[in-house]
Amino acid sequence: MANSKYEYVKSFEVEDKIMLPSMIVVAIDGRNFRRFCEDHMFKKPRDKQALKLMKSCAAAVMIEYPDVIFSYGFSDEYSFILKKNPSFTRDVKGHLNNLYDTCVCELVQKREVKTEIEAHEFLKVEDVIKYKENGDPVKRLRRKVMKFRSDNIAGKSFWNQHLSLVSELGRVDEDIHKVRPEYLESFQFQDKLMPFTWIVVRIDGCHFHRFSDVHKFKKPNDEQALNLMNSCAAAVLQEFQDIVFAYGVSDEFSFVLNKDSKLYERNASKIVSAIVSFFSSKYISKWNEFFMEKEMEYPPSFDGRAVCYPTSKILRDYLSWRQVDCHINNQYNTCFWTLVDFKERTSGHQNKRCKSEAQNELKGTQTEQKNDLLTKYGIDYTALPDIFRLGSCVFRDKEIVIEHCNIIDDGFWEAHPWILGNEPYPGNTKWE
Ligand SMILES: Nc1nc2c(ncn2[C@@H]2O[C@H](COP(=O)(O)OP(=O)(O)OP(=O)(O)O)[C@@H](O)[C@H]2O)c(=O)[nH]1
Ligand SMILES: [Mg+2]
Numbered sequence: 001m002a003n004s005k006y007e008y009v010k011s012f013e014v015e016d017k018i019m020l021p022s023m024i025v026v027a028i029d030g031r032n033f034r035r036f037c038e039d040h041m042f043k044k045p046r047d048k049q050a051l052k053l054m055k056s057c058a059a060a061v062m063i064e065y066p067d068v069i070f071s072y073g074f075s076d077e078y079s080f081i082l083k084k085n086p087s088f089t090r091d092v093k094g095h096l097n098n099l100y101d102t103c104v105c106e107l108v109q110k111r112e113v114k115t116e117i118e119a120h121e122f123l124k125v126e127d128v129i130k131y132k133e134n135g136d137p138v139k140r141l142r143r144k145v146m147k148f149r150s151d152n153i154a155g156k157s158f159w160n161q162h163l164s165l166v167s168e169l170g171r172v173d174e175d176i177h178k179v180r181p182e183y184l185e186s187f188q189f190q191d192k193l194m195p196f197t198w199i200v201v202r203i204d205g206c207h208f209h210r211f212s213d214v215h216k217f218k219k220p221n222d223e224q225a226l227n228l229m230n231s232c233a234a235a236v237l238q239e240f241q242d243i244v245f246a247y248g249v250s251d252e253f254s255f256v257l258n259k260d261s262k263l264y265e266r267n268a269s270k271i272v273s274a275i276v277s278f279f280s281s282k283y284i285s286k287w288n289e290f291f292m293e294k295e296m297e298y299p300p301s302f303d304g305r306a307v308c309y310p311t312s313k314i315l316r317d318y319l320s321w322r323q324v325d326c327h328i329n330n331q332y333n334t335c336f337w338t339l340v341d342f343k344e345r346t347s348g349h350q351n352k353r354c355k356s357e358a359q360n361e362l363k364g365t366q367t368e369q370k371n372d373l374l375t376k377y378g379i380d381y382t383a384l385p386d387i388f389r390l391g392s393c394v395f396r397d398k399e400i401v402i403e404h405c406n407i408i409d410d411g412f413w414e415a416h417p418w419i420l421g422n423e424p425y426p427g428n429t430k431w432e
């Protein structure tokens with residue numbers, strides 16, 4: 001689907017792939033975790049249950065992402081090591097070949113060391129990881145995650161004992177404690193975002209096609225699901241004062257940080273991971289507020305990326321691009337599901353043919369033809385709720401508000417000049 005004069009903004013998305021054949025380590029660390037531990041009365045100095053919870057989450061990460069071959073954690077942090085040539089293609093063949101042992105390590109005090117190995121068998125179970133366009137399931141064999149309690153991962157003997165790791169990571173020649181920390185730090189990927197530019201963090205639900213199917217979201221738009229997304233975005237604005245505006249549609253949200261923001265010294269991974277993680281936690285904790293009668297079958301996850309836009313004009317073009325995309329997708333989906341619904345009702349049964357026929361009928365149609373089609377089926381597109389047609393804006397106007405308005409035309413920005421920093425916030429005497 002071609003998209004408008006605004007599409008040029010894509011050229012600001014810089015390539016941020018990590019050079020091959022580097023080994024990637026993703027280190028995560030609890031944000032403001034001291035407060036979290038106090039609020040939840042964790043035992044001091046170490047809460048065994050909390051450590052177990054961390055360990056169980058790390059194991060879940062390794063099952064979800066088979067490219068992670070080793071992880072190591074203590075306190076509120078975990079490091080995940082990815083194999084040298086990450087696949088990230090979730091096809092069956094690749095993953096059938098990917099059946100190898102992995103382990104999750106947990107640091108324990110020397111006194112507590114147990115040599116016993118706790119092995120969890122997940123083998124020989126096939127999980128459906130997603131569905132193809134034609135509805136066929138894509139399956140993957142579950143992996144075996146081994147958990148070790150060990151104090152000696154800094155010694156070469158540990159590594160050299162585990163042959164499955166050696167084949168992925170290579171043999172270890174030196175004891176790790178002999179390596180200087182400065183040497184290790186020199187490998188840290190510096191991803192500072194350009195100063196004095198608008199930073200946009202766009203997050204997007206991972207495999208939401210499946211998530212919305214499993215949770216039987218209404219088609220093409222589920223208002224409660226969108227309200228949940230909006231409420232999470234409002235919580236993000238409450239938490240991160242540097243975010244001045246957010247725009248959301250479907251399973252995505254774009255968060256705009258103030259041009260002068262110094263959040264995490266403009267370190268991209270930190271900013272993105274903090275927002276994505278906060279948003280995901282909120283989505284899970286707020287679920288029951290929006291879906292009282294629907295249990296969450298499994299927790300969703302989101303991914304994210306940060307892009308810098310040098311001027312307000314380009315930032316606005318970015319937001320216009322997303323809103324045009326919202327319109328194009330919504331119009332298409334409304335037509336598609338109207339056709340499918342009609343075909344299913346008239347043929348008396350649900351089948352794949354209805355979907356492919358609807359797809360063929362819509363191929364190559366322009367806006368006007370789509371509107372005509374909807375009129376034929378008694379639908380006035382312009383009368384559909386704004387939240388579906390325009391997406392959602394979240395911003396501060398004395399308090400944090402959620403609105404569904406046209407952000408392409410000047411009107412919105414003229415009515416809210418403080419968002420892009422041209423005026424102080426309403427009710428504030430000082431500039432924010
Ligand atoms: N039924 C329903 N589905 C929705 C709704 N909002 C989002 N979705 C689904 O979520 C998908 C979002 O699209 P994408 O983000 O491109 O696809 P994805 O499945 O999340 O895949 P990745 O983002 O690549 O992980 C849509 O294609 C829909 O299937 C909704 O309100 N109702
Ligand atoms: Mg998605």
Ligand SMILES: [Mg+2]
Pocket residue numbers: 204205250251252
């Ligand atoms: Mg999406």
